[in-house]
Amino acid sequence: MSTPPPDLTAGPPVTPSRHFSKAGAPLTPEQIRKLETERLKAKALRQQKDQDASIASAPLPRGTKRTFDSVATSAISPSKPEHAKNVRNAKDVRPIDSIQPAKKFQKFVEYDLSKMADTKGGFISVSDDPQSLLAAAEAAGKPSNMTLEDWDKQQLKKKLQKEKRGVFEPAITQSGKKCFECESLELDWNFLEVFGSRVCGKCKEKFPDKYSLLTKTECREDYLLTDPELRDEELLPHMDKPNPHKANWATMNLYLRYQVEEFAWKKWGSPEALDAEYERRTEEQKRRKETKFQKRLLDLKKRTRVETWKRNGKFESSKVFGMRDGSRGDDHMKIFDVTAVWYAREK
Structure with a gap:
């Protein structure tokens, strides 16, 4: 039995080896062609990996920016130093999908109130300073062996018991007490x-x-x-x-x-x-108010009139000089004013 010629279309000429199947029979030309094709593909992939590894290990020129793929592969490359192997990859610690980044250009901010803490506006509260005077006022009469939380519960219980609300509300009985309007048994x-x-x-x-x-x-x-x-x-x-x-x-x-x-x-x-008495008292109140106002107005008029008279009394009266009064000597003369009152004045 002669050996079939090799298939030259599959690649460069090679010396085919003698292949046998599991049963010991030789392989067909089609099977040999597939095996050679797979071998050449694997060899090409191995050469490509070796070339990429050599490029990644080679130092880059100063000022050259590395690509993301080179950074990701170099993080796990065995040729890198030990401190580079310990670098954390951000892709592996990505947050959960429910947490989304904040959107840009939003006109409002969404807050989760269930996760927010009440800081009392920055002021010191009773919970921050249990020894404050405010805490002492709230805990007046509190036993020393009782916590503040238990004391608040006790005070709330007393309040509900006093107002007969909540669990202390009286149950519906057969006493016959019903609502006056609707005859309901659920009374206040x-x-x-x-x-x-x-x-x-x-x-x-x-x-x-x-x-x-x-x-x-x-x-x-x-x-x-x-x-x-x-x-x-x-x-x-x-x-x-x-x-x-x-x-x-x-x-x-x-x-x-x-x-x-x-x-x-x-x-x-x-x-x-009742309405008539209310109107009478209202009118009496208005009358007293008007009388008080008129009294104050009259007093204001009096004070204004006095001030005006005082200001106008400062003018100089016009005088008329008369003849000399010889009876009193040559050193005096008569002076008359518009009010017909005269008096003597020395020259």
Whole structure:
């Protein structure tokens, strides 16, 4: 059996070796051509890698900028020194995809409020300085073995228990207490305890002309009630609340509107009589104010008239010189002015 001639189209002429398959049979020309092609490709790739490595290891001229590929390959090149091998690649420590860089030319800045801390505007707070006077005022009466957090929880519990809110709100019972308007069992226990009024929260908002709260000043000015009447809790019960304007001011007394109106109608007889009394007091107040103004105006006119008379009294009166008065000697002569009063003057 003769050896087939080599395929000259696959590359330069080579001496083909005798190839055998697994079964011991010789290879076909097509198989030999494929093997030679793969060998030449691998040889070309190896030469290209060696050439790239030699270029990367060669020093660059001064002032020449390296490319990104050369920097990335040199970071893992075995020919580099030890400190260059330890250089961290930024591509490997890239942040997660959920964190995006800030966009340019945005008209607003988005903040994650859940990750922001309240710094109290730069002022020192109780949490920063537990030994401050403010912390001592807030923790007045706090036991020494209790933390500030437990003390705040205890104070909140007492407040809810006093106002009968939250878990301390009385449950619905079979006592028969229902809302006066809608007969609901969910009463406002604070109104029931202070004012004795059976009303629910919805009806309070639905009928503000009946169940709204009035301040002490409104009761005194609008319904013409006196301070002794407002201080009597048997006549007019009231609810105490801190002053919303300033904490160090006196506590605010709140009265239920329909109770104040009932007492005012009983005192003055009717709403018309209350309006008439209010008009009479308003007119009396205007009359006193007008009288006081007229008195001040008259006093101003008097003072202005006196000042004018004083300024005008400084003018020189015109004088008329008469004949000599011989009875008093030659050294005197008569002088007359426009007021017909004369007096003697020496020459």
